[in-house]
Amino acid sequence: MNDTSSExxxxxxEESAVVPERDSRVAxxxxxxxxxxxxxxxxxxxxxxxxxFLEERTERLLRALAADSFDAGNVNELAADLVRxxxxxxxxxxxxxxxxxxxxxxxxxxLGLVHxxxxxxxxxxxxxxxxxxxxxxxxxxxxxxxxxQRAVRDARDGAEEALRASEARFRAVFNSxxxxxxxxxxxxxxxEVNESMGTIFRTDASELLGCHVLExxxxxYRESFRDEQDALLAEVYERFMVEVPFTTDDETxxxxxxxxxxxxxxxxxxxxxxxLYADITDLRLLNERLNTQATTDPLTGxxxxxxxxxxxxxxxxxxxxxxxxxxxxxDLDGFKTINDSLGHPIGDELLRSVALRMKEVxxxxxxxxxxxxxxxxxxxxxxxxxxxxxVPLVERTLEEVRRPVRIGGHELKASASAGxxxxxxxxxxxxxxxxxxxxxxYRAKEEGKAQWVLYDAERxxxxxxxFELSATMPAALDNNEFFVEYHPVRSLDDDHVVxxxxxxxxxxxxxxxxxxxxxxxxxxxxxxxxxxSDWLLRQVCEHARGWLRGLGExxxxxxxxxxxxxxxxxxxxxxxRSILADSGVTADRLRLGVPEDALFDEVGDPVDTVDIVRExxxxxxxRDFGSHYTDTRRLRELPVTSVHIAGDYLARIAEWPESDPxxxxxxxxxxxxxxxxxxxxxxxxVDTRRQAERLREKGVHAVRGRxxxxxxxxxxxxxxxxxxxxxxx
Amino acid sequence: MTDPSRLPSDVxxxxxxxxxxxxxxxxxxxxxxxxxxxxxxxxxxxPHVKPxxxxxxxxxxxxxxxxxxxxxxxxxxxxxxIPTVGNVHEIAQELDPEARVLYVDNxxxxxxxxxxxxxxxxxxxVVQADLAExxxxxxxxxxxxxxxxxxxxxxxxxxxxxxxPHSARPAEILRSYxxxxxxxxxxxxxxxxxxxxxxxxxxxxxxYADSSNPVTSRSxxxxxxxxxxxxxxxxxxxxxxxxxxxxxxxxxxxPARSLVYGALGHKV
Ligand SMILES: C[S@@+](CC[C@H](N)C(=O)[O-])C[C@H]1O[C@@H](n2cnc3c(N)ncnc32)[C@H](O)[C@@H]1O
Numbered sequence: 001m002n003d004t005s006s007e008x009x010x011x012x013x014e015e016s017a018v019v020p021e022r023d024s025r026v027a028x029x030x031x032x033x034x035x036x037x038x039x040x041x042x043x044x045x046x047x048x049x050x051x052x053f054l055e056e057r058t059e060r061l062l063r064a065l066a067a068d069s070f071d072a073g074n075v076n077e078l079a080a081d082l083v084r085x086x087x088x089x090x091x092x093x094x095x096x097x098x099x100x101x102x103x104x105x106x107x108x109x110x111l112g113l114v115h116x117x118x119x120x121x122x123x124x125x126x127x128x129x130x131x132x133x134x135x136x137x138x139x140x141x142x143x144x145x146x147x148x149q150r151a152v153r154d155a156r157d158g159a160e161e162a163l164r165a166s167e168a169r170f171r172a173v174f175n176s177x178x179x180x181x182x183x184x185x186x187x188x189x190x191x192e193v194n195e196s197m198g199t200i201f202r203t204d205a206s207e208l209l210g211c212h213v214l215e216x217x218x219x220x221y222r223e224s225f226r227d228e229q230d231a232l233l234a235e236v237y238e239r240f241m242v243e244v245p246f247t248t249d250d251e252t253x254x255x256x257x258x259x260x261x262x263x264x265x266x267x268x269x270x271x272x273x274x275x276l277y278a279d280i281t282d283l284r285l286l287n288e289r290l291n292t293q294a295t296t297d298p299l300t301g302x303x304x305x306x307x308x309x310x311x312x313x314x315x316x317x318x319x320x321x322x323x324x325x326x327x328x329x330x331d332l333d334g335f336k337t338i339n340d341s342l343g344h345p346i347g348d349e350l351l352r353s354v355a356l357r358m359k360e361v362x363x364x365x366x367x368x369x370x371x372x373x374x375x376x377x378x379x380x381x382x383x384x385x386x387x388x389x390x391v392p393l394v395e396r397t398l399e400e401v402r403r404p405v406r407i408g409g410h411e412l413k414a415s416a417s418a419g420x421x422x423x424x425x426x427x428x429x430x431x432x433x434x435x436x437x438x439x440x441x442y443r444a445k446e447e448g449k450a451q452w453v454l455y456d457a458e459r460x461x462x463x464x465x466x467f468e469l470s471a472t473m474p475a476a477l478d479n480n481e482f483f484v485e486y487h488p489v490r491s492l493d494d495d496h497v498v499x500x501x502x503x504x505x506x507x508x509x510x511x512x513x514x515x516x517x518x519x520x521x522x523x524x525x526x527x528x529x530x531x532x533s534d535w536l537l538r539q540v541c542e543h544a545r546g547w548l549r550g551l552g553e554x555x556x557x558x559x560x561x562x563x564x565x566x567x568x569x570x571x572x573x574x575x576x577r578s579i580l581a582d583s584g585v586t587a588d589r590l591r592l593g594v595p596e597d598a599l600f601d602e603v604g605d606p607v608d609t610v611d612i613v614r615e616x617x618x619x620x621x622x623r624d625f626g627s628h629y630t631d632t633r634r635l636r637e638l639p640v641t642s643v644h645i646a647g648d649y650l651a652r653i654a655e656w657p658e659s660d661p662x663x664x665x666x667x668x669x670x671x672x673x674x675x676x677x678x679x680x681x682x683x684x685x686v687d688t689r690r691q692a693e694r695l696r697e698k699g700v701h702a703v704r705g706r707x708x709x710x711x712x713x714x715x716x717x718x719x720x721x722x723x724x725x726x727x728x729x
Numbered sequence: 730m731t732d733p734s735r736l737p738s739d740v741x742x743x744x745x746x747x748x749x750x751x752x753x754x755x756x757x758x759x760x761x762x763x764x765x766x767x768x769x770x771x772x773x774x775x776p777h778v779k780p781x782x783x784x785x786x787x788x789x790x791x792x793x794x795x796x797x798x799x800x801x802x803x804x805x806x807x808x809x810x811i812p813t814v815g816n817v818h819e820i821a822q823e824l825d826p827e828a829r830v831l832y833v834d835n836x837x838x839x840x841x842x843x844x845x846x847x848x849x850x851x852x853x854x855v856v857q858a859d860l861a862e863x864x865x866x867x868x869x870x871x872x873x874x875x876x877x878x879x880x881x882x883x884x885x886x887x888x889x890x891x892x893x894p895h896s897a898r899p900a901e902i903l904r905s906y907x908x909x910x911x912x913x914x915x916x917x918x919x920x921x922x923x924x925x926x927x928x929x930x931x932x933x934x935x936x937y938a939d940s941s942n943p944v945t946s947r948s949x950x951x952x953x954x955x956x957x958x959x960x961x962x963x964x965x966x967x968x969x970x971x972x973x974x975x976x977x978x979x980x981x982x983x984p985a986r987s988l989v990y991g992a993l994g995h996k997v
Pocket of ligand 1: 747748751785786789807808809810811833834835836839858859860861886887888889892893942
């Protein structure tokens with residue numbers, strides 16, 4: 001195969017000159033020849049090329065047969081040509097000799113090349129051919145074998161070379177690696193180490209030789225290390241990886257990441273281990289720091305939600321003997337007011353001190369204190385033994401919170417409310433627990449703050465419904481589920497409708513139409529009251545503008561009740577200003593109903609908004625006048641134009657002369673007080689003519705209630721006014 | 730002490746090698762007694778194994794020549810084996826001495842052999858690599874010297890993929906080569922099958938099981954699927970005697986007895 005087939009097929013120029021034209025019988029003979037040798041070995045040419053090749057050989061054989069003197073060398077060569085094109089199989093030779101012996105003389109005769117007897121010449125020819133072929137095959141086999149032997153030698157040398165190179169490479173890696181590398185026997189003894197091992201273990205590398213790998217790790221980690229290694233040696237794993245600490249002689253703590261692999265000998269038997277050491281001390285410190293950062297509340301240093309969750313997962317893992325768990329949800333009372341009045345830095349300081357105290361209490365009891373955000377905290381108590389056990393912890397914490405805190409000249413007295421849940425871990429989960437504790441806290445706040453309340457399934461679910469109602473309020477406002485309804489206020493002097501009283505209502509998709517009693521207080525608790533009141537004022541002004549446009553001066557004054565919390569909100573002023581500006585309605589069309597106590601601050605001074613509302617020119621009405629038994633005298637100073645009175649006693653005086661004298665007295669005194677203050681009196685809840693008459697006698701100016709007329713929508717106001725005139729007329 | 734992962738592949742003469750058995754079937758003498766022993770066993774079960782191997786080799790020749798006629802002047806012959814007779818560089822350089830050929834085989838003796846043969850030929854060389862080490866092959870110094878990835882090329886993978894088990898993800902390997910090949914390139918491909926003569930192929934599979942190269946048979950559909958990225962030159966994927974035979978006489982009475990499917994893929 002060293003020579004190409006084209007070379008082998010080549011024929012010398014003189015030869016072609018002798019037989020210029022190829023006879024078709026020669027071609028025919030060559031095809032037959034090709035047919036018998038093809039398939040005995042691979043010949044690297046297509047059949048037509050082989051035909052051509054054999055035609056040439058046939059012609060040369062014919063010439064040799066016909067030549068005057070026999071040239072054995074020539075026939076030898078010719079046979080060798082066959083071997084050169086890779087006709088090498090003995091079968092090819094046999095078939096060729098048979099073919100030549102039986103058909104070549106006939107062909108030569110047909111072509112007129114020979115005439116006499118060719119037997120002797122044929123014998124010579126076939127013998128030379130066979131001899132030439134055999135010699136060529138032998139040469140070829142020897143050459144090929146030599147070649148393949150050499151190839152094997154080369155390949156082996158190459159393999160050894162590669163082995164040497166690979167060892168050299170490994171040496172280089174071994175010596176220069178920043179990783180510590182140890183060669184460890186199957187007995188666990190260190191046989192060889194690189195320099196980095198010494199650096200990692202803060203010693204001279206040679207010191208490590210002969211010691212056991214387990215000695216390179218602190219005792220409490222040895223067992224798990226050994227397990228890994230045993231698994232490797234038992235060929236359970238291909239490699240192992242552990243992170244273990246090592247304390248050096250001078251008490252330095254080194255963390256190492258150790259990975260080991262087994263090396264086998266040529267028969268696949270384990271021979272030794274290669275163990276790699278990476279110094280991960282810094283990495284671990286960094287990780288720990290990041291971890292702490294990620295699980296600590298930055299303001300107070302308490303656990304954050306993330307760490308609380310991890311703690312809950314652990315505390316909630318099922319354990320032997322039915323584990324229980326306790327959760328306390330705390331919330332500072334009135335924290336917003338402190339923040340608003342004294343500023344955030346003081347508020348933050350307060351949170352920090354409270355958190356510190358909680359943490360101390362918690363740690364004494366093996367509980368985890370976490371800050372949920374804002375002024376909300378959670379204590380997680382794992383493995384409790386019943387709700388009773390929670391009580392001392394909770395009371396202690398509330399006590400600690402109540403202890404005064406000195407912050408920059410202020411002495412602050414905080415208090416907190418708490419919701420407590422204590423349950424078996426089975427059947428609950430972290431989400432559920434926290435939610436229940438939160439609802440329980442909500443109940444504690446509802447029930448009057450500065451106290452704790454224990455989880456109670458039934459009460460919680462009622463509280464949850466309220467809670468849910470308040471939670472859906474923002475979306476309900478966005479979805480226009482609220483609307484305003486008006487109640488006529490009828491004068492008892494001339495029976496005319498003198499004003500209308502606006503009332504928000506909620507068309508709840510599931511619960512039906514809700515009166516303000518169902519949601520106003522909730523809104524006050526959640527702070528939604530600001531948005532709700534805003535919305536109410538806007539609606540009312542919008543309607544009032546419409547009425548002014550349609551009715552002019554006949555348009556009624558609108559009374560709107562504001563919640564105390566809203567009224568004290570400093571933002572009210574701005575909101576009010578912009579609402580008026582937007583609607584173009586003047587404030588004197590409005591009368592704002594405010595609870596009596598909302599008009600004064602803690603020390604009894606009128607709140608700022610009173611003056612401002614007066615400046616705007618809106619009328620102020622005191623709601624629930626007389627129900628607080630406050631010092632009514634102080635109302636004198638205020639721009640209050642009317643008072644609203646309501647209550648069951650007002651209904652009962654209708655039964656006069658059989659009525660209770662106490663009710664009569666109450667009614668008289670409240671009404672008289674108002675008249676003495678120079679305010680008009682409006683009574684609510686007046687349903688009958690009889691009741692109205694009694695109140696008129698006592699000096700009430702106007703009434704609301706069924707007697708005054710049914711509630712109506714903004715669009716119906718004209719009709720209501722017209723009916724009222726007609727009725728009186 | 731040696732790095733365990735860097736041990737070079739063994740030169741194991743205790744085991745028969747596919748390359749040297751194949752050489753024996755072609756009539757070569759680049760083989761050893763172990764190889765001949767296996768080859769003779771195969772011959773006793775599949776008496777026409779020699780013509781069968783020769784026909785596969787003939788398919789390689791016809792495919793290379795076809796590519797040459799299409800103007801291809803560079804060849805990457807993977808699983809080239811012992812350079813016995815009718816090697817790609819001989820076929821190609823006969824027509825155009827400037828044609829360039831890179832051989833790849835993972836068998837060290839075959840590679841050493843090729844290296845000897847190619848001494849002094851500066852337009853052909855050999856890389857020892859596994860077919861799957863495509864980056865190593867194409868990133869080799871030899872490839873950089875001989876092959877121009879911008880030009881169409883003929884990649885020959887003849888009688889190779891039946892040595893690639895399913896676990897080696899043959900489809901992914903082929904996809905990587907396809908991606909690398911310039912548009913207009915060809916892929917010469919042949920593969921044994923048990924579609925029509927399962928008993929014949931089974932004896933080959935059994936006998937080769939203990940050799941260095943166990944055999945995986947694939948059906949016509951499976952092979953077509955492997956070549957899915959390529960358009961197949963007429964007549965498509967057929968038994969090798971049927972693939973553009975030189976003369977009518979070259980056809981087999983029962984082509985399925987060749988046990989080998991061949992195809993020439995074209996990347997358009
Ligand atoms: C039967 S020979 C084919 C030779 C040539 N391609 C032909 O068909 O005439 C198969 C060759 O593929 C090689 N081989 C097998 N698996 C291989 C792989 N994964 N990578 C590279 N070569 C491989 C073998 O060493 C052998 O030399």
